[in-house]
Amino acid sequence: MTYRASANSGLPFDPVEHGEGAIAARTDSSSVLAATDESAMVAAASGTSVDLVDFGADPTGATNSDGAFGRAWASIKATGGTIIIPPGLFIFSTKEVLSLPSRRAAEQPKSVNIVGQGMETTILHWPNADGGLKIVVDDFRDSVNIADLTVTTGVPNGGEGIVYYGTDFYGGFLAYPMSTMRRVCARGSDGGNQRFYWTRGLGTRGVSGVSWYDCMVFGGTPSGENSGALGKGICVEGMDRTPGAVPRLVQ
Structure with missing residues (x-):
């Protein structure tokens, strides 16, 4: 199957007023617009492209999609490529x-991409605590690009929605390739600013050269819209290599 990225860069509905059922109703093929934005170009220019559904993911949400990401990732991580996620509601337990493995000096840098079909059109849902998507890169010369999807949690304090970890630290900032996060939303499955929320919506740790475009994070509230917000939004965390030092956090 072939899917193209959506040109839609905004929310097609008000997440505070609508629940997950309304989201699922918008995942038919008519909600996918023509591929005119940069996400489609990234997918086309990044070598091998694979469809998450071909590795066992269920876009209807009827069964868990556990393991599909790992299988799809294994097929592209050696050389780089793109995981395309079609419209739908994908549930993970x-x-x-x-993880991207370290590469030898003679190998070319790798770029891996995870591309949905639009914010609130491709939805990755974790109903349990400690959910989310964690990407670990062991070589500073490799890059990751994530675009056009929403991650939801079905519990309060649900963990990290999407986090990009770098484990190979290098002092020369200009040596880092550019990674991106474009049109990604993190929120509770009951809408925005409701009972459910991510502990941290979106974040990076130990990675330089990451650009953020049109991302949205909705926190939680303990007792309605006039109470204080819960959860953190976009977290950018740097790692100090001094022994005993703590990470530096900007949010």
Whole structure:
């Protein structure tokens, strides 16, 4: 199957007033617009492209899609490529952890991409605590691009929605390739600013050269819209290599 990224860069409905059922109703093929934006160009220019559904993911939400990311990732991580996620509601019972291995000096840098079909059109949902998508890169010369999807949690304090971890630290900032996060939303499955929320919506740790475009994070509230917000939004965390030092957090 072939899917193209959506040109839609905004929310097609008010997440505070509508629940997950309304989201599922918008995942038919008519909600996918023509591929005119940069996400489609990224997918086309990044070598191998694979469809998450071909690796066992269920876009109807009727069954869990556990393991599909790992299988799709394994097929592209050696050389780079793109995981395309079609419209739909994909449910996962546990955190998905995807790792890019370190490369040898003679190997070319790798770029891996995870591309949905639009914010609130492609939805990745974790109903349990400690959910989310964690990407670990062991070589500073590799890059990750994520675009056009929403991650939801079905519990308060649900973990990290999407986090990009770098484990290979290098002092020369200009040596880092550019990674991006475009049109990604993190929220509770009951809408925005309701009972459910991510502990941290979107974030990076130990990674330089990441650009953020049109991302949205909705926190939670303990007792309605006039009470204080819960959860953190976009977290950018740097790692100090000094022994005993703590990460530096900007949010």
